[in-house]
Amino acid sequence: MRAFTYERPADMAAALVAIGKPGARFLGGGTNLLDLMKVEAETPQHLVDVSRLPLAGIADEGDGLRIGATVTNADLAADGRVRERYPLLSRALLNGASGQLRNQATTAGNLLQRTRCYYFYDPSAPCNKRVPGSGCSALKGFNRIHAVLGASDACIAVHPSDMAVALSALDAEVEVQSAAGGRRIKITDFHRLPGSTPQQDTILADGDLITAVILPPPPAGGQIYRKVRDRASFDFALVSVAAVVETNGNRIRSARVALGGVAHKPWRALEAERQLAGANLSDDSFAAAGEAAVKGAQGRGHNDFKIVLAARTVAHALTEAAAQKKA
Numbered sequence: 001m002r003a004f005t006y007e008r009p010a011d012m013a014a015a016l017v018a019i020g021k022p023g024a025r026f027l028g029g030g031t032n033l034l035d036l037m038k039v040e041a042e043t044p045q046h047l048v049d050v051s052r053l054p055l056a057g058i059a060d061e062g063d064g065l066r067i068g069a070t071v072t073n074a075d076l077a078a079d080g081r082v083r084e085r086y087p088l089l090s091r092a093l094l095n096g097a098s099g100q101l102r103n104q105a106t107t108a109g110n111l112l113q114r115t116r117c118y119y120f121y122d123p124s125a126p127c128n129k130r131v132p133g134s135g136c137s138a139l140k141g142f143n144r145i146h147a148v149l150g151a152s153d154a155c156i157a158v159h160p161s162d163m164a165v166a167l168s169a170l171d172a173e174v175e176v177q178s179a180a181g182g183r184r185i186k187i188t189d190f191h192r193l194p195g196s197t198p199q200q201d202t203i204l205a206d207g208d209l210i211t212a213v214i215l216p217p218p219p220a221g222g223q224i225y226r227k228v229r230d231r232a233s234f235d236f237a238l239v240s241v242a243a244v245v246e247t248n249g250n251r252i253r254s255a256r257v258a259l260g261g262v263a264h265k266p267w268r269a270l271e272a273e274r275q276l277a278g279a280n281l282s283d284d285s286f287a288a289a290g291e292a293a294v295k296g297a298q299g300r301g302h303n304d305f306k307i308v309l310a311a312r313t314v315a316h317a318l319t320e321a322a323a324q325k326k327a
Contacts, residue, residue, distance in 0.1 A: 063217035155198030165260035169242035191265030221246030222324035237261035
């Protein structure tokens with residue numbers, strides 16, 4: 001690990017000044033950033049610790065919720081309002097990591113965690129996310145965990161967050177503060193596809209500090225989060241699906257589908273949602289939606305299985321969400 005300096009600002013204003021120092025990065029729970037620093041995938045010169053700022057509350061905002069940036073994953077998953085109104089978010093968080101990590105990891109840090117690509121963590125391997133222009137070792141390497149949607153020749157890494165997939169299905173917004181003022185970003189716009197600049201995971205600008213996540217009123221219909229992984233105790237998703245299904249008799253009134261483990265960002269399956277609106281409530285409709293969700297998917301050899309797995313997981317999650325509401 002390279003040497004760095006450390007600062008714990010007393011308030012928001014001081015934090016926004018401190019982040020202007022050369023090579024500065026915000027530090028929350030540190031469950032991802034510190035690991036990356038150990039292997040020199042991240043090399044900040046100055047850490048600005050925001051974990052003691054007053055950003056740890058969960059408050060009602062209209063019929064929705066305002067979740068502070070430093071709320072831990074454990075506290076968020078256990079909150080009664082989240083479990084009652086947004087059960088797919090609670091379930092996603094509980095599926096996201098070990099209990100020890102959930103006790104430390106923060107809401108903002110979860111959104112900002114970086115890929116778990118083997119080559120990104122290996123300083124000896126070419127990686128465009130770590131060293132732009134050096135190449136992507138995963139393209140012709142071992143790519144079983146890698147992207148099948150929205151990838152590019154520059155990067156086929158996936159975003160590892162479970163929470164972000166759930167937030168995508170819930171149409172959340174990310175509240176950001178900088179020296180220039182505050183703004184809100186739709187969660188579906190927050191993360192980026194790799195294109196030719198895979199080192200840029202989000203649309204945040206230098207000096208931006210996430211202060212909260214805003215949840216709108218809970219959607220009508222049944223909610224479910226389904227995760228397929230190699231190890232049940234804790235592991236990153238091979239494929240995950242957040243699904244919301246609202247029914248009206250034997251028809252589907254509306255549906256939301258977001259996937260994880262398949263792209264550089266949480267993948268909102270908009271074509272599948274369009275097909276489901278007004279369709280018959282049937283296995284055939286859900287199977288067709290699964291196929292629509294992976295339309296255009298491209299495997300790279302070891303990860304070809306993900307395409308079929310994702311389609312089937314979407315169908316199963318939709319079936320489960322619809323049955324949950326009818327029960």
